[in-house]
Every structure is written in structure tokens, then in C-alpha cells.
Amino acid sequence: MNNAKLRIGMFNDIHSIGDNMVRLQGLFVLKKLYPQSELILFGVNITKKLFENIDFIDKIVLVDELGWEREHGGGALRFEDFKLDVLLLASSYKFSTLIKLAQKSKIKKIIAPLRLNTLFAKGITTCFYTQIHPHREVYRTLRLVRKINKKHFDANIKNIELKEARLKTLPQNKAYIDDFLTKINAKNYKYIVGINAFGNTLFKFEPKDFVKLAKDLAQNYNEILFILMSYENNSFKFEDFKEPNLKVFVNKGSLLDLVEFTSHLTLLISPDTGNIHIADNQLINIFQTIRRNLKYQWGGGSYGNTCKYFVLPKRLDKFKKHYESYKEAFFKRAKKVLDKKFYS
Numbered sequence: 328m329n330n331a332k333l334r335i336g337m338f339n340d341i342h343s344i345g346d347n348m349v350r351l352q353g354l355f356v357l358k359k360l361y362p363q364s365e366l367i368l369f370g371v372n373i374t375k376k377l378f379e380n381i382d383f384i385d386k387i388v389l390v391d392e393l394g395w396e397r398e399h400g401g402g403a404l405r406f407e408d409f410k411l412d413v414l415l416l417a418s419s420y421k422f423s424t425l426i427k428l429a430q431k432s433k434i435k436k437i438i439a440p441l442r443l444n445t446l447f448a449k450g451i452t453t454c455f456y457t458q459i460h461p462h463r464e465v466y467r468t469l470r471l472v473r474k475i476n477k478k479h480f481d482a483n484i485k486n487i488e489l490k491e492a493r494l495k496t497l498p499q500n501k502a503y504i505d506d507f508l509t510k511i512n513a514k515n516y517k518y519i520v521g522i523n524a525f526g527n528t529l530f531k532f533e534p535k536d537f538v539k540l541a542k543d544l545a546q547n548y549n550e551i552l553f554i555l556m557s558y559e560n561n562s563f564k565f566e567d568f569k570e571p572n573l574k575v576f577v578n579k580g581s582l583l584d585l586v587e588f589t590s591h592l593t594l595l596i597s598p599d600t601g602n603i604h605i606a607d608n609q610l611i612n613i614f615q616t617i618r619r620n621l622k623y624q625w626g627g628g629s630y631g632n633t634c635k636y637f638v639l640p641k642r643l644d645k646f647k648k649h650y651e652s653y654k655e656a657f658f659k660r661a662k663k664v665l666d667k668k669f670y671s
Contacts, residue, residue, distance in 0.1 A: 333364040333412040335475075336434075338425070340371055340390050340397070341418050343527070344582070344601025345625065346464075347374050348608060350417055351381075352629070353468030355492030358383035360472070360483055367409055376582045380495040400424045406432035413438070415471045420445055438474045440467060462629040490630050494608050500587040508591060511574045516552035520544070520665075521576075521592045523556040524563075526600025530618050530639050530646055532654055534563045540596075540658055545573040548665055556588075556602070594669065596661060603627045607634075614664050616657065635664055 335357055339350050347370065358366055367386045368374065375387050388409075394402020397419050406414060406429060414432070416439040419425045423444065429437045430450050439445040441453040454474040460466045473480040513519060524537035538555065545553045549572055555565055558578045565575045578585045586605055589595065595606040599617040606613050606627065613627040613634040620641045628634030637657050640646050646653065 333361055334367070334410055335361065335364050335413045335415070336367045336369055336406070336409060336411045337415045337417055337471075338369040338390075338419065338429075339374065339417040340369070340395065342371050342373055342391075344373065344377070345604045346418065347377055348601065348604035349462075349464035349629070350468050351378070351494075351608065352465055352489050352492045353415075353417070353472050355383055355489065356469060356472050356480075356484065356487055359487045360475075360479060367411070369404075373582070377494060377586075380497060380583075382495075383492075397422045397424060401428045404428065406434060412436065413475055415468075415475075416440075416445075417468055417471060426451065436475065438471050440471070459623055461623055462626065463624045465629045490610065492608075492630075494583070494586050494605070496583045496587040496590075500581065500583045503581075503584055504587040504591065507576065507588070511552070511554075513552055513591070516550065516572065518551045518593045519591055520551055520553050520594045520596065521556055521589065522553060523595065523597035523600070523602045525556075525558070525561070526598040526602070528599055528618075529643055531598035531616060532657065536654055538565065540661060541573055542568065542570060543658070544661065544665065545570040547662070548572075551665070554592075594664075599625050603634075604629075607632060612669060614661060614669070633669070635669065 337354060339347065365385045367388060368384050369388045369390050371389060371391045375389060378384055378387060390404050393404040395404045411434045413436045414429055414434045416425065420439040421442060426448050436452060437450060438452045438454060441455045445451050445453050452474060454470045456467045456470045522537055522541050524534040541553050541555050551572065553573050555575045557565060557575060559580055576588055589605050589611060590609040592611050594612050595602060596614045597603055599615060599621060603613060603615055607630045610630055610632045612632055615627050615634055616637045616639055617626055618641055619638050622636060622638065626634060626636060637660050
């Protein structure tokens with residue numbers, strides 16, 4: 328297949344920050360390996376909010392606006408309309424609706440992860456990936472890219488700096504966050520630690536316990552500015568804190584404001600959620616709580632930044648039964664992280 332100029336599509340229809348962020352390094356590598364090619368990302372609304380300013384993605388097609396539904400089919404989505412040479416299925420390849428839609432397009436090379444349904448699907452090239460590889464979701468996407476031309480990938484991947492696959496904020500995002508940091512006198516502190524209590528997982532400590540942790544840390548590490556992170560219309564409301572080095576940041580809805588804010592942190596403390604992957608992208612060190620069985624798949628540190636894990640059990644009933652013990656251990660570990668100046 329000609330490496331000079333291709334029309335390459337990647338399909339990723341998941342409505343979450345993390346599931347979009349873990350594709351970014353693969354997209355970046357595609358453009359580096361095939362710089363003259365047109366790169367089209369088939370995504371959803373959150374994809375556009377995160378990636379619309381990135382110069383190595385040529386076009387974003389919102390498949391949800393075209394009526395795509397996993398269970399029912401493509402709606403007005405027709406891959407043949409884009410005259411693709413290559414289509415990488417980074418998500419929904421488990422669904423026969425997507426496989427049939429891709430097959431109908433007669434694209435020269437359709438690549439999907441190896442599963443029973445893709446292995447025996449006519450016209451689908453499959454790629455194997457190990458389940459125990461660190462940062463498995465990032466790795467899986469890179470394996471899809473490699474399958475286009477293994478020789479070309481292997482000869483050039485070592486020359487590609489993956490840390491350059493960065494989100495791009497706008498001047499208004501920078502101005503908004505600079506104004507917030509000025510109002511809370513952030514310049515008086517050498518280090519800023521963000522503490523996020525929220526995420527789409529049942530395996531996390533309660534917001535009130537994150538508040539307790541934040542207050543305790545602020546009282547014991549007064550040279551550090553601690554910022555509890557929240558979002559507009561959050562049902563959990565933070566109190567006004569007496570600690571001068573403990574503040575609250577409320578994101579008003581712009582994901583790029585959140586990206587810009589995160590870029591100013593020296594450490595993020597958070598459960599396993601999209602904030603972790605934004606911090607990765609901004610090369611911010613992380614202290615992350617995560618279930619044992621998800622560490623390889625969703626653990627932070629995929630950009631070479633350091634991520635320390637506080638590992639939670641696989642079973643929810645065990646976590647709930649021993650919640651207080653896990654919480655106490657988490658608090659102690661957080662202090663050790665700061666004592667070792669991991670944030671610096």
C-alpha cells in the first residue's frame with residue numbers, strides 16, 4: 328500500500344473523555360507516518376469538543392449526528408462517501424452493525440482488533456494485542472496503526488515523539504484560567520495540587536472524604552496550593568474553607584478550560600476517570616485510585632509522566648465492606664506522596 332498519500336479513517340464512537348483521549352497518540356502516529364494523507368476521525372460530540380483545534384486531524388465526522396446507533400445501524404453514515412483507503416475500527420467492532428457497514432463500503436483495508444466476530448468477517452484484517460500490556464487502550468490503537476504497514480511502522484515509530492500528541496487550547500481558555508489563578512493568588516505557591524472527587528465509577532471515595540483529605544493536606548502542607556475540582560450543576564456543593572491554601576475550581580462546561588486548568592497543576596489526585604487522561608496528555612504527575620483489574624487498561628502515565636496507583640479490589644462488595652480501612656490507607660498514602668515531593 329502506497330505510504331505517500333492515503334485517505335485514512337478511524338472510528339471511535341464512545342461518549343467519554345477517556346475513551347477519546349486514549350486514541351490521540353495513535354492518531355498522531357498516523358499523521359507522522361503518512362503526512363501527506365488525509366486523516367478523518369469518525370467520532371461523537373465530545374470528540375469534537377476535545378480535538379477540534381488539533382492540526383494533525385484533518386476532519387472530524389460526528390456519527391451520532393448522522394444517526395449512527397450501535398444496535399440499529401448507520402443511519403445516514405456511509406463510509407463509501409469518504410472514499411477511504413484505510414479504516415481503523417477503534418470501537419464498536421464487537422457489533423455486527425458496524426462490521427456490516429464497513430464491509431458494504433468496500434474499503435481497501437479495514438482493520439479491527441482480533442475477536443471471534445472480526446476473525447471470520449470477510450474483508451476485515453485483524454490485529455492481535457496482549458491484554459496485560461500497560462496502557463492497553465493506547466497500545467491497542469497503536470497496534471491498529473501498525474497493521475496498515477508493519478515494516479513502515481517498525482522502521483519509523485522510534486523517531487516519533489509521542490509526547491507531542493497534545494490537546495490544543497485557545498487564547499480564551501488561557502485567559503479564563505489565568506484570571507482564575509490570579510484571583511486565588513496561585514503565584515504565591517510553587518506547587519499546585521488538584522484534587523478531583525468525581526468520576527463515572529463506583530470504586531471511588533465519597534466527595535466528603537476527599538474534602539476531609541484536602542483540608543488535612545492543606546493544614547499540613549501550607550507551601551502547596553490545593554484546588555478541589557468540580558463542575559457546573561454538580562449536586563455536591565463545597566463549603567467555604569478557612570484554609571488559605573485550599574480553593575475550589577468549578578468548570579463551567581468547556582472541556583478545553585479543564586485542559587488548560589490541568590496544565591497548571593504539578594500533581595493530580597483523582598479516581599479513575601477522564602481527568603486522568605487529560606493530566607497524562609498535559610504531562611502532569613498523578614496519584615490515582617483504580618481497581619486492580621483495570622490498572623493495565625486505564626492506568627495513567629501513558630505519556631511518560633509518573634503515575635502512582637492506590638489499588639482498590641476488583642469486587643465492589645469487598646470495597647464497601649472495608650471502605651473505612653481503604654480510606655485510611657489512601658489518606659496515609661497521599662501524605663507519603665507529598666512527603667516524597669512526588670509533585671515537584
